[in-house]
Amino acid sequence: MKICVLGLGYIGLPTASMFATQGVEVIGVDVNPRVVTALTNGDVHIKEPGLHALVESALQSGKFHIATEPSDADAFIIAVPTPSKNTPDSGDEVGTSSSRGRRPDLSYVKAAAEAVAACLKIGNLVILESTSPPGTTAHVVREILEKTGLIAGSDFSLAFCAERVLPGRILIELVDNDRIVGGVDAASAERARELYATFVQGSILTTDTTTAEMVKLMENTFRDVNIALANEFAKVCEVVGIDVYEATRLANHHPRVDILKPGPGVGGHCIAVDPWFVVSAAPEVTQLIRSARDVNDAQPQLVADMIGASVVGIKDPVITALGLAYKADIDDLRESPSIEVVKALRRSGFSVRLHDPFSACLPDGTPVEQDLNKALAGADVCVILTDHSPYRQLKPWDSALTGMRHKQIVDTRDCLEYGLWESAGFIVRRLGVASKSTIQESVSPGVAEPVH
Numbered sequence: 001m002k003i004c005v006l007g008l009g010y011i012g013l014p015t016a017s018m019f020a021t022q023g024v025e026v027i028g029v030d031v032n033p034r035v036v037t038a039l040t041n042g043d044v045h046i047k048e049p050g051l052h053a054l055v056e057s058a059l060q061s062g063k064f065h066i067a068t069e070p071s072d073a074d075a076f077i078i079a080v081p082t083p084s085k086n087t088p089d090s091g092d093e094v095g096t097s098s099s100r101g102r103r104p105d106l107s108y109v110k111a112a113a114e115a116v117a118a119c120l121k122i123g124n125l126v127i128l129e130s131t132s133p134p135g136t137t138a139h140v141v142r143e144i145l146e147k148t149g150l151i152a153g154s155d156f157s158l159a160f161c162a163e164r165v166l167p168g169r170i171l172i173e174l175v176d177n178d179r180i181v182g183g184v185d186a187a188s189a190e191r192a193r194e195l196y197a198t199f200v201q202g203s204i205l206t207t208d209t210t211t212a213e214m215v216k217l218m219e220n221t222f223r224d225v226n227i228a229l230a231n232e233f234a235k236v237c238e239v240v241g242i243d244v245y246e247a248t249r250l251a252n253h254h255p256r257v258d259i260l261k262p263g264p265g266v267g268g269h270c271i272a273v274d275p276w277f278v279v280s281a282a283p284e285v286t287q288l289i290r291s292a293r294d295v296n297d298a299q300p301q302l303v304a305d306m307i308g309a310s311v312v313g314i315k316d317p318v319i320t321a322l323g324l325a326y327k328a329d330i331d332d333l334r335e336s337p338s339i340e341v342v343k344a345l346r347r348s349g350f351s352v353r354l355h356d357p358f359s360a361c362l363p364d365g366t367p368v369e370q371d372l373n374k375a376l377a378g379a380d381v382c383v384i385l386t387d388h389s390p391y392r393q394l395k396p397w398d399s400a401l402t403g404m405r406h407k408q409i410v411d412t413r414d415c416l417e418y419g420l421w422e423s424a425g426f427i428v429r430r431l432g433v434a435s436k437s438t439i440q441e442s443v444s445p446g447v448a449e450p451v452h
């Protein structure tokens with residue numbers, strides 16, 4: 001058995017390595033020569049627990065070969081990105097987010113399918129893993145592959161099987177999670193099921209390709225809509241003067257309620273993108289999904305306004321932003337709401353210092369301070385945007401915090417034991433919590449208590 005995996009990113013690389021360490025001959029293909037050179041030299045370009053060791057052992061097994069183009073194989077797995085792009089009229093509507101009307105960009109999937117078509121032989125199995133709008137496998141990919149004259153479902157098998165892994169737990173979830181495989185016919189689904197059973201220990205359930213594509217989109221849309229609900233509850237709780245975390249904790253005692261956490265917005269390459277694939281598949285009937293996207297997309301500005309309010313009255317305020325990744329304990333900055341908050345603050349003219357223990361620079365090369373003491377020295381407000389573990393352990397008496405000019409914290413992730421901080425004289429602002437001690441109430445108008 002020989003497999004060709006196209007796309008050596010967050011999903012393709014672990015998947016290819018997993019097959020190779022199970023004794024399957026794998027050709028890992030990436031169009032980016034830098035990725036290919038790095039991997040050939042044993043350098044893994046993605047930070048993920050256990051991934052370096054897995055790739056190393058795959059390469060050492062002699063079963064994992066890296067290339068820039070696919071070659072003959074028994075099975076092809078396409079794991080390239082499916083980003084979204086703005087429709088020409090997006091962003092023009094008053095009161096809506098700039099991402100309104102985003103639609104899937106299938107250019108990478110199409111290019112990968114063309115590359116597979118060039119090597120396609122009778123008896124091959126082709127699987128699309130990239131998250132895709134409903135119908136992509138059965139129409140777009142099928143059409144490209146059938147240009148060879150071979151017919152899907154009779155000359156070759158064609159299936160869709162999306163990944164479902166959580167960044168930070170990829171290697172565990174790749175093995176343990178159930179998988180949904182859709183085939184253009186029952187035999188295609190069955191062949192794909194057998195292939196994944198090489199390393200998947202969860203159940204592998206079969207269906208048709210379009211249902212399998214929709215399942216993946218529904219999963220991430222479910223999460224997006226539920227996060228939007230948590231963000232909306234946070235705003236309501238501020239209006240009615242209560243603590244959203246207390247209310248959520250109590251509501252979640254109900255056996256059929258599981259409210260998520262509010263935050264600075266939704267990031268990552270999936271949840272902020274995939275709902276748009278659903279919207280673009282059926283724009284007339286997806287008002288709720290669209291509204292949820294708008295609610296989540298508006299969070300960074302809301303958080304920026306909250307931070308801006310904390311430094312009213314302070315001359316030349318210094319804001320220190322802790323955490324830039326889209327979620328805790330990873331280095332992934334894609335679609336990160338933390339970066340959107342920083343951009344919004346800078347647009348308003350604020351000076352913002354950046355700190356993140358996992359990222360030394362932004363994608364545009366802007367350096368990110370790695371020393372917390374330096375990042376917070378003389379700062380007027382410390383803002384937790386991403387709840388990385390080191391931040392969760394912060395205490396008001398840590399040297400980094402005592403170096404601040406004013407004792408103010410904005411915790412957008414509810415990750416600090418806020419009572420401790422308030423006892424130490426800090427003003428703590430949390431999303432979804434009506435401020436007990438606003439600056440205006442505690443000290444002279446608009447000025448926070450300085451650190452002595």
Ligand code: SAJ
Binds near residue numbers: 269
């Ligand atoms: N977030 C909140 N509040 C919450 C939970 C999350 O604001 O209560 C935010 C996070 O901070 C982050 C964003 O949402 O910015 C997304 O994070 P996440 O941990 O919910 O999900 P991802 O994007 O890392 O991974 C998701 C997962 N999908 C689901 O949980 C339904 C994962 O299983 C998928 O494989 C992955 O998308 C993907 O690749 O599609």
